[in-house]
Amino acid sequence: MKMKITIILLFGVLFIFFWILIQYNKLIRMKNSVNNAFSGMDVQLKKRYDLIPNLVSVVKQYMLHEKNLLTKVTELRSQAIDGGINNEEKVALDNQISGTMKSIMISVESYPNLKSSESFMNLHRNLTEVEAQISAARRAYNATVNDFNNGVEMFPSCIIANCLNFKSKNFFEIPEFEQKNVSFDNSF
Amino acid sequence: MKTVDQSFQFNDQLDDVVNSLETKKLGCIYENQLKPILESFEEERKSLMVKSIAFIVMATLGFCLIAPNLLLWFNVYSINRMEKTFNISTSLINSYISNSFLFCLVGIGLFVVATIFNWLIKFQKKSYKKTFKENIVKKIVNIINSTWYYSPEGMISSTQYYASSLFDKKVDKYEGDDLVIGQIKKTEFCLSELHTQSRYKNYYYTIFKGLFAHIDFNKEIKGKTFVFPEQTIFNKPIQNFNFFRSKGQLIKLENPEFEKLFIVYGTSQIEARYILTPAIMEAMVKIRKKYKTNISFSFIGNYVYIALSIKEDLFEPRIFKSGISFNDVEQMDDQFRLINIIINEMNLNTRIWSKE
CATH class of the missing domain: 1.10.287 (Helix Hairpins)
Structure with a gap:
């Protein structure tokens, strides 16, 4: 009888051990996916940072009245590439850059010569491409965050998540204008 | 200011008006041009x-x-x-x-x-x-577009069929007809009826039967993305085990209606979302609802490949039933318009990305 109880207990302990192991690995995999998705987005954000100086140099000859906008976007870019900021600050900065870029694009409407110049058209094409890629990367990030948050909040995996001190992550807010097929090109 | 729902409703109403106008136009053409020809065929x-x-x-x-x-x-x-x-x-x-x-x-x-x-x-x-x-x-x-080329006996090449990677089974019998090649603004396309079969012992069974098309895609793609029809309600739990490993990772998207109708696999999570924007997902749902049949898409290289399953033989004359039927003509028109619908709904003529 004692033997039987010992075997059952042993199986029970083994079951719990393997369950914890599986849940732990699952959570770690989810956490890594989130980080991986964020770095995927980071790559696209860097592409946009690289395009900003070109944009400023092309439009500054025409847009004399919008100097503030150009200065602002340059400053935001410098802050973003300086480093030393965490992911949430990066997200906030990125949202500001998106807003400023959109304002610049709307202002371009008042400068037909600039709009039709070949260098601006090429730049605009590249920017639209990067914006579409950023939007896709944000959605991919949100999908991994959704899986991660389910793991952290749902029972019974939430027990392991609590032990590991995993907290739910915030979703990336996708601006309304990016939810359309054509991103900030709507201004044209 | 209009809400998103109101905009969708307005778009749907606009679509209905356009459709009814097109039906009326086709009705006129049918009465004046096609019906006399069909009547002359009746004796034969x-x-x-x-x-x-x-x-x-x-x-x-x-x-x-x-x-x-x-x-x-x-x-x-x-x-x-x-x-x-x-x-x-x-x-x-x-x-x-x-x-x-x-x-x-x-x-x-x-x-x-x-x-x-x-x-x-x-x-x-x-x-x-x-x-x-x-x-x-x-x-x-010609009514749809007079610049399109039509070949009654032509078909999409097997190279393009295999390039789509939509069907993995080995083809032993490759048949097709009614090839249409054309261009809508900047977007080139090729469409034909296809019937592919595989042999098991002495029997042939169908792999695909219906309309197959490849259309020039407006974005640069490096990997592969597949959109398959959701076959059964039991598929959902199975999806997590990922039986389509050869097609890449399972990609879960945000549109619940789209997720109900389709299942997506791809080599990159980001690229799949770069292709399947919310607008494209809406368009796919609309196309699927219009044709009420299984439809698969693959995005590879410069093309989007589309396979629309239809059991009947398409664009064939009837022998045992009168050929003078507006419904038959309308159905043919509807099937050829698949290309117009896909290009317009999926905004494939929008060339604002790096690919010109």
């Missing part, structure tokens, strides 16, 4: 129908005369044994057997005549089909 169709019925009657009669007699001949030994064992008189059966040769000969004669007849009808059918396609199907294609 009726003659073909009579010949086909005659063939069926002759072949059935021939079979009925040959089969029972053959059965009796093969059992002559058993009948004789029955006579010896049970002492039953089988003289009536035996006398019939001796005369059955004549019946069989008549049956064989009917069969031979029916076969020759069928062979002759085949030629007539082929020429009728050709005339129908040249006069009716070609005209419908």
Whole structure:
């Protein structure tokens, strides 16, 4: 009888051990996916940072009245590439850059010569491409965050998540204008 | 200010108005141009129908005369044994057997005549089909867009079929017709009916039957993305095990209606979302609802490949039913318009990304 109880207990302990192991690995995999998705987005954000100086140099000859906008976007870019900021600050900065870029694009409407110049058209094409890629990367990030948050909040995996001190992550807010097929090109 | 729902409602109403206008336009063309041609085909169709019925009657009669007699001949030994064992008189059966040769000969004669007849009808059918396609199907294609090229016997090449990676099974029989090649603004496309089959022992079973198209895609793609129809409600839990590993990772998207109808696999999570924007997902849902049949997409290289499953033979003339039917013409028009719908709904003419 004692033997039987010992075997059952042993199986029970083994079951719990393997369950914890599986849940732990699952959570770690989810956490890594989130980080991986964020770095995927980071790559696209860097592409946009690289395009900003070109944009400023092309439009500054025409847009004399919008100097503030150009200065602002340059400053935001410098802050973003300086480093030393965490992911949430990066997200906030990125949202500001998106807003400023959109304002610049709307202002371009008042400068037909600039709009039709070949260098601006090429730049605009590249920017639209990067914006579409950023939007896709944000959605991919949100999908991994959704899986991660389910793991952290749902029972019974939430027990392991609590032990590991995993907290739910915030979703990336996708601006309304990016939810359309054509991103900030709507201004044209 | 309009809400998103109001905008969608407005778009749907606009679509309805455009559709009804197009139906009216097609109705006018049908009455003035297509109906007289279809009426002129009626005589030939009726003659073909009579010949086909005659063939069926002759072949059935021939079979009925040959089969029972053959059965009796093969059992002559058993009948004789029955006579010896049970002492039953089988003289009536035996006398019939001796005369059955004549019946069989008549049956064989009917069969031979029916076969020759069928062979002759085949030629007539082929020429009728050709005339129908040249006069009716070609005209419908021209109504949609006069610059499109139509070939009744052409089909999308097997290279493109394999390049789509939509169907993995080995093809043993590759058939197709009704090839349309054209361009809508900047977007080039190619569409045809296809029927691919695979052989198992002596039987052929269908891999794909329906409309197959490849369209120039407006974005640069490095990997592969597949959108398959959601087959059953039991698929959802199975998806997590990812049976389509060769197609890449399972990609879960945000649109619940889209997720109900389709299942997505791809080599990159980001690229799949770069292709399947919320607007494109909406468009795919709309297309799926319009055609009410399984539809698969793959995005590879410079193209989007589309496979729309349809069980019936498309763009073929009917023989046993009157060809003067607006519904048939409308259905053909609807199937060819698939390309217009896909290009417009998926905004494939928008060339604002790096690919020109």
